[in-house]
Amino acid sequence: MNANETARRPNFAVSDIIQLRADLWAALSSAQTYPDFSTEARLDGASKGTKSLNPSNLEAIHDHVHVLVGGHMSVVSQAAFDPIFWLHHTNVDRILAIYQAVYTDEWVFQSVEAASSMLYTSGTVTDGNTSLQPFRSRAKSGFWTSNALRSTRALNYTYEGLGEENVTSVINGLHTAGTSVAGPDQEVLGGLAKKTDEVHGSMLRLDDGQAAGPQIKLTKHFASIQLDAGALNGSFTIFLFDGDFNKTKPTEWRNSRS
Numbered sequence: 001m002n003a004n005e006t007a008r009r010p011n012f013a014v015s016d017i018i019q020l021r022a023d024l025w026a027a028l029s030s031a032q033t034y035p036d037f038s039t040e041a042r043l044d045g046a047s048k049g050t051k052s053l054n055p056s057n058l059e060a061i062h063d064h065v066h067v068l069v070g071g072h073m074s075v076v077s078q079a080a081f082d083p084i085f086w087l088h089h090t091n092v093d094r095i096l097a098i099y100q101a102v103y104t105d106e107w108v109f110q111s112v113e114a115a116s117s118m119l120y121t122s123g124t125v126t127d128g129n130t131s132l133q134p135f136r137s138r139a140k141s142g143f144w145t146s147n148a149l150r151s152t153r154a155l156n157y158t159y160e161g162l163g164e165e166n167v168t169s170v171i172n173g174l175h176t177a178g179t180s181v182a183g184p185d186q187e188v189l190g191g192l193a194k195k196t197d198e199v200h201g202s203m204l205r206l207d208d209g210q211a212a213g214p215q216i217k218l219t220k221h222f223a224s225i226q227l228d229a230g231a232l233n234g235s236f237t238i239f240l241f242d243g244d245f246n247k248t249k250p251t252e253w254r255n256s257r258s
């Protein structure tokens with residue numbers, strides 16, 4: 001096994017990480033409503049009326065990590081048995097805490113449950129005051145609510161960089177760190193790093209008092225595909241290629257222009 005292989009996902013491609021970092025940075029740095037930031041669902045019925053689907057949302061980034069790690073992590077009913085699950089979800093919690101620290105006016109919105117689950121029947125209206133069962137709150141002698149958890153400090157913890165420091169420099173640090181990852185596909189990497197730098201320049205919206213990157217205009221293409229996420233009874237990835245790709249070798253698809 002060489003250093004670039006993992007037992008969970010032998011076909012690991014460094015370009016995936018760079019893409020994830022770029023997506024994460026885009027999710028946090030372009031001013032967004034909570035529906036835009038948090039979910040990949042089309043929220044046609046949500047009270048905020050959001051119809052656009054933001055491709056760089058936290059749920060999609062979270063899903064990508066599950067699928068890229070692979071093994072048990074890509075199977076919903078087994079994922080939490082892999083120790084990496086807990087590192088991954090702690091990081092999702094940290095990313096949410098960064099969002100909370102920056103977007104102080106945005107939070108959980110009213111929506112209608114699309115499907116029945118363990119706690120709600122479909123059609124139930126939920127919002128920031130809905131009980132988060134089974135998480136009991138001693139102080140509130142009931143259950144925690146999203147509104148009571150507007151900050152992780154309600155649970156007596158926080159994350160590095162979310163104290164007195166400037167949160168936007170934490171976000172911008174997330175981005176630039178991704179451009180220096182060493183890996184096998186130097187050409188692909190070089191191109192992606194350049195691309196993310198350009199995105200950095202054109203998308204920097206938060207004023208952190210530091211000089212912004214070069215203001216280069218970049219056109220980003222997104223394909224909006226609506227599908228039944230449960231169609232294949234498991235996780236799957238859809239590739240859209242920009243040019244040629246090796247039709248007989250799916251393991252190489254991640255490294256093709258897509």
Ligand SMILES: N[C@@H](Cc1ccc(O)cc1)C(=O)O
Pocket residue numbers: 062063064066067073074075076077079080234235236
């Ligand atoms: N099913 C998700 C990925 C996922 C896998 C396991 C989980 O526990 C959560 C999410 C997808 O297809 O994108």
